[in-house]
Amino acid sequence: MSFENYSEISKGYDRRRKPIGVDVILGAVTRVMGGFSKRATVLDIGCGTGNYAKELSPYIKEIIGIEVNSKMIEEANNKGIENFKTYEGNISDLHKIVPEKCCDVVICTLPSLTFCARLFSGLVLHHLKDSVPPDYSGPSKVINDVYSVLNDKGAFIINTMGHHQLAEASAFFMLAPKRVQEIFQSKFPPINTLCRRLEEVGFKVHSVLPHCHKTECVMKNELHSNIEGPLNKEWIDATSVWSLATDEEIKSIQDKWREMINDGKAQEFFCKTEEARQKIGETTTILAYKGF
Numbered sequence: 001m002s003f004e005n006y007s008e009i010s011k012g013y014d015r016r017r018k019p020i021g022v023d024v025i026l027g028a029v030t031r032v033m034g035g036f037s038k039r040a041t042v043l044d045i046g047c048g049t050g051n052y053a054k055e056l057s058p059y060i061k062e063i064i065g066i067e068v069n070s071k072m073i074e075e076a077n078n079k080g081i082e083n084f085k086t087y088e089g090n091i092s093d094l095h096k097i098v099p100e101k102c103c104d105v106v107i108c109t110l111p112s113l114t115f116c117a118r119l120f121s122g123l124v125l126h127h128l129k130d131s132v133p134p135d136y137s138g139p140s141k142v143i144n145d146v147y148s149v150l151n152d153k154g155a156f157i158i159n160t161m162g163h164h165q166l167a168e169a170s171a172f173f174m175l176a177p178k179r180v181q182e183i184f185q186s187k188f189p190p191i192n193t194l195c196r197r198l199e200e201v202g203f204k205v206h207s208v209l210p211h212c213h214k215t216e217c218v219m220k221n222e223l224h225s226n227i228e229g230p231l232n233k234e235w236i237d238a239t240s241v242w243s244l245a246t247d248e249e250i251k252s253i254q255d256k257w258r259e260m261i262n263d264g265k266a267q268e269f270f271c272k273t274e275e276a277r278q279k280i281g282e283t284t285t286i287l288a289y290k291g292f
């Protein structure tokens with residue numbers, strides 16, 4: 001079974017998603033550069049449509065994006081961001097694409113690090129050998145490579161989703177079939193595993209920040225808060241989770257969701273998830289420094 005088809009969803013990606021934690025990234029850039037963020041080179045691994053590049057570019061010298069999907073990179077290039085340079089390639093080959101110590105900050109946002117091994121093994125889930133518990137050797141290799149492409153005082157910023165955030169605060173995950181939830185969750189290295197790997201390589205983990213802000217959610221707000229969301233393709237396409245489900249599974253969940261809307265339980269479910277989201281956040285940013 002193939003996983004998310006980014007070629008297909010590239011066109012609507014920016015309509016459905018927004019970059020989370022840009023302020024945290026800019027704070028780290030400023031710290032690394034001793035206040036002079038305009039001198040910074042940022043590397044965005046798995047840059048997608050360049051949504052982070054668009055937000056960060058006015059404040060830094062240069063942003064380099066690495067992205068494996070040609071359609072996503074096309075969207076990124078179409079943004080016409082002057083100080084944004086893109087490379088089509090796999091982040092598993094990071095050290096072959098960019099030289100050592102070429103950047104000040106590396107960002108990896110949802111969930112390119114998590115899934116790097118998937119693309120490496122040809123988009124086929126059952127070949128996923130190196131992005132599974134407990135080793136997560138795919139993501140671990142990327143962390144090693146990131147260490148070497150960063151300048152001595154650089155920072156690595158990962159935005160990911162904790163298992164508890166998926167299970168308690170992410171409606172799109174909680175509504176997915178159990179079978180799909182299990183596969184999806186197992187691809188996310190637990191946050192403490194990521195932190196351990198970072199420290200083993202030599203990074204100092206400075207902070208682990210859940211995004212609890214009202215508007216810091218994976219989907220754009222109007223989509224996120226639409227009670228009819230799960231009935232619409234736009235909502236289904238907004239995250240990778242449901243691309244693991246069969247058409248029959250999706251239909252059966254949608255039928256159940258319609259019933260839940262009618263008897264008021266859908267609203268109740270959404271309110272409870274939203275309450276959890278604002279307490280524990282839907283995503284977490286890990287901020288690690290190389291030289292501090």
Ligand SMILES: C[S@@+](CC[C@H](N)C(=O)[O-])C[C@H]1O[C@@H](n2cnc3c(N)ncnc32)[C@H](O)[C@@H]1O
Nearest residue numbers: 046048067068069072090091109110111112116
């Ligand atoms: C969910 S999107 C995230 C895009 C962007 N970073 C964001 O936060 O909105 C994941 C992106 O990572 C890319 N990606 C996944 N694995 C990759 C790999 N091994 N090498 C390069 N890009 C990868 C996908 O093609 C996709 O564009």
